[in-house]
Amino acid sequence: MAPLSTAVLTTLLVTTSLAQSTERVWSSVAWILYGDRTPLLSDNPTLTPLGAQQLLSQGTALRNRYLWKSTPVDSDSSGDNIDNNDLNDIAPIHAIERNAINNRQLKAMTTTDTYTLASAMAFFQGLYPPITQAISNATGGLQAATLANGTIINYPLDGYQYPHIQTVSRLFNPNSIYLDGSSHCPSFLQAMMNFSSESTPSSNLSSSSSFYASLYPRIFNSSSLPLNQLDFRQAYNIYDYASYQHTHNPALSDQFAEGELPRLRELASSEIRSRHGNLSLPIRSIAGRTLATQTRSLLLENIRSAGYTNKLNLMFTSFEPFMAFFALAKLDAGASRELFRELPYPGG
Ligand SMILES: *[C@@H]1O[C@H](CO)[C@@H](O)[C@H](O)[C@H]1NC(C)=O
Ligand SMILES: *[C@@H]1O[C@H](CO)[C@@H](O)[C@H](O)[C@H]1NC(C)=O
Ligand SMILES: *[C@@H]1O[C@H](CO)[C@@H](O)[C@H](O)[C@H]1NC(C)=O
Ligand SMILES: *[C@@H]1O[C@H](CO)[C@@H](O)[C@H](O)[C@H]1NC(C)=O
Ligand SMILES: *[C@@H]1O[C@H](CO)[C@@H](O)[C@H](O)[C@H]1NC(C)=O
Ligand SMILES: *[C@@H]1O[C@H](CO)[C@@H](O)[C@H](O)[C@H]1NC(C)=O
Numbered sequence: 150m151a152p153l154s155t156a157v158l159t160t161l162l163v164t165t166s167l168a169q170s171t172e173r174v175w176s177s178v179a180w181i182l183y184g185d186r187t188p189l190l191s192d193n194p195t196l197t198p199l200g201a202q203q204l205l206s207q208g209t210a211l212r213n214r215y216l217w218k219s220t221p222v223d224s225d226s227s228g229d230n231i232d233n234n235d236l237n238d239i240a241p242i243h244a245i246e247r248n249a250i251n252n253r254q255l256k257a258m259t260t261t262d263t264y265t266l267a268s269a270m271a272f273f274q275g276l277y278p279p280i281t282q283a284i285s286n287a288t289g290g291l292q293a294a295t296l297a298n299g300t301i302i303n304y305p306l307d308g309y310q311y312p313h314i315q316t317v318s319r320l321f322n323p324n325s326i327y328l329d330g331s332s333h334c335p336s337f338l339q340a341m342m343n344f345s346s347e348s349t350p351s352s353n354l355s356s357s358s359s360f361y362a363s364l365y366p367r368i369f370n371s372s373s374l375p376l377n378q379l380d381f382r383q384a385y386n387i388y389d390y391a392s393y394q395h396t397h398n399p400a401l402s403d404q405f406a407e408g409e410l411p412r413l414r415e416l417a418s419s420e421i422r423s424r425h426g427n428l429s430l431p432i433r434s435i436a437g438r439t440l441a442t443q444t445r446s447l448l449l450e451n452i453r454s455a456g457y458t459n460k461l462n463l464m465f466t467s468f469e470p471f472m473a474f475f476a477l478a479k480l481d482a483g484a485s486r487e488l489f490r491e492l493p494y495p496g497g
Pocket of ligand 6: 350416
């Protein structure tokens with residue numbers, strides 16, 4: 150349940166105030182983490198079938214919440230209150246197409262990482278599943294589906310639907326900062342130069358070194374990580390590799406002693422939180438700042454179009470902006486801090 154609840158809370162950050170004040174949802178912005186993938190240390194990290202299933206479920210969950218087919222809440226005087234604490238509650242977006250995708254109502258952005266783009270596609274398979282004879286004006290209406298002799302033709306694969314997904318390259322598209330503000334930011338990288346001498350990192354570095362060394366012969370001897378790089382500065386990459394082996398490699402999964410994988414995860418969360426969630430310098434949390442800026446812009450676009458465009462906005466990205474935003478918004482110090490001090494789970 151942990152992965153889902155993280156997703157719920159992050160998805161709802163931006164819809165709460167809209168939904169509660171008027172009980173009509175005009176627009177929603179969701180930040181979505183890619184699913185289970187092969188390790189970053191591998192040649193060509195790629196989404197696994199498990200990862201695709203995670204995203205399909207997440208797309209289905211958002212479909213149930215935002216594209217719900219019941220009476221619109223605004224015409225319901227019986228007090229169908231939207232309780233934003235539970236993704237199972239419905240919050241139908243006003244006048245959104247329920248069955249046939251209308252790309253003008255949506256905005257989906259992803260980085261060019263193949264596993265993130267594939268995650269976006271899997272998510273859409275759940276959000277707008279295949280449907281036959283969904284005659285929508287957005288896809289040309291009945292006329293476009295019908296031949297002159299009267300035969301109606303469906304899209305392939307029993308009515309597969311084609312989402313418009315914008316891929317933004319970190320190298321060539323300045324808008325990529327809205328999905329990933331830190332990885333190509335010279336000032337951020339500069340601020341990372343003394344990372345291992347900062348207070349929390351240096352304490353974690355020394356307290357974890359013997360733990361990492363003890364795992365080397367069992368878990369990392371066949372990885373591309375040499376023993377002298379197996380330390381806290383690589384905590385995320387180490388956890389990422391270990392967690393993949395634990396899930397997918399029968400020879401290694403029983404090499405872990407109780408508590409070892411959770412400790413690796415805790416160290417990885419600490420590394421990412423220290424890098425992106427240390428608020429001493431504004432540049433440290435840049436990934437969260439750009440993500441928040443874009444979120445506001447997307448909602449403004451919906452307002453500017455009088456609710457016609459940007460009904461559902463989906464930002465597919467990596468974990469750094471999440472951790473940076475959790476710190477910026479002080480979620481990592483609030484009532485649910487345990488949840489927000491951890492890395493989000495795949496598909497969250
Ligand atoms: C589709 O377009 C036709 C012709 O413009 C219009 O009469 C109809 O109301 C539209 N249907 C929907 C669901 O918007
Ligand atoms: C209509 O035209 C298509 C394409 O030429 C053909 O495959 C189909 O059998 C025709 N349908 C009828 C009812 O003649
Ligand atoms: C890193 O530390 C050195 C020496 O402690 C200092 O001169 C330098 O300004 C620091 N660099 C950054 C980016 O903080
Ligand atoms: C946060 O970053 C500053 C450098 O900007 C560093 O001096 C400080 O030790 C860091 N805080 C923690 C808790 O590591
Ligand atoms: C590496 O770990 C595997 C799995 O435990 C083990 O079978 C193998 O002997 C180890 N190799 C070395 C060089 O330690
Ligand atoms: C990292 O260091 C901080 C400060 O000493 C400590 O509170 C935290 O528990 C450490 N994290 C891990 C995973 O060891």
